[in-house]
Amino acid sequence: MEKTGLRADARRNRAKVLAAAEEAFAAEGLAVPLDDIARLAGVGAGTVYRHFPSKEALFQAVVLERIDQFAEEARALAAADDPGEVFFDYFVRVIKQASLNRALCDALTESTGTGFKADAGDEFRVAFAVLLERAQAAGAVRADIDGDDLRALIVGCLAVERYAPGSRHLVRVVVDGLRTP
Structure with a gap:
C-alpha cells in the first residue's frame, strides 16, 4: 500500500x-x-x-497489506489445475504463515480490538471462496462448507497453532475433515 x-x-x-x-x-x-x-x-x-x-493505524496498514497479499495469491491460484490440492495447500499455507505472525494471527481472529473496518479482508475472503467453490465443484471439498465455516476453521487452526505450537497433526485433522468422504 x-x-x-x-x-x-x-x-x-x-x-x-x-x-x-x-x-x-x-x-x-x-x-x-x-x-x-x-x-x-x-x-x-x-x-x-x-x-x-496511531500505533493502531500502523498495525492496520501492515496487516491489511499482508492480507491483500494473501488475496492476490488466492486470485493467482484460481485457475490452477487440480483445484482440490490447490485449495488444501493454500489453506495450510495461510494457517502456517499467519501462525508465525502474531499481528496477522490477531487480525484474522479479530482479537485485537483495533477496529478494522467492516470490509477489511473482503478481497481475501472472496478470493479464498473462489478456491473453495472450485474445490467443491471438483468433488474434493465437502459441499456443506461455506466461506463463514472456512473462516471459523482458520481461526480455530490459528488457536491450535498459537496454544499448541508444532501440533501440525491437528491442522491435518481439520484438513481431512474438509475432504469429501
Whole structure:
C-alpha cells in the first residue's frame, strides 16, 4: 500500500516504517512500543506519526497489506489445475504463515480490538471462496462448507497453532475433515 503524492524521501521513510513495523508486530503483536518500531526503522517517532496517526493505524496498514497479499495469491491460484490440492495447500499455507505472525494471527481472529473496518479482508475472503467453490465443484471439498465455516476453521487452526505450537497433526485433522468422504 504505497502512498502516492509523497516526496521520495518520505516514501522511503514510510516504507522503512512499514517494514520495521511488520517485523516488530510479527514478533510481538500490538504490544510493541511505537518507539521500538521507529528505532528499528532508523527514524524518529515523529516520522512514524507523520505517516500513521496511531500505533493502531500502523498495525492496520501492515496487516491489511499482508492480507491483500494473501488475496492476490488466492486470485493467482484460481485457475490452477487440480483445484482440490490447490485449495488444501493454500489453506495450510495461510494457517502456517499467519501462525508465525502474531499481528496477522490477531487480525484474522479479530482479537485485537483495533477496529478494522467492516470490509477489511473482503478481497481475501472472496478470493479464498473462489478456491473453495472450485474445490467443491471438483468433488474434493465437502459441499456443506461455506466461506463463514472456512473462516471459523482458520481461526480455530490459528488457536491450535498459537496454544499448541508444532501440533501440525491437528491442522491435518481439520484438513481431512474438509475432504469429501
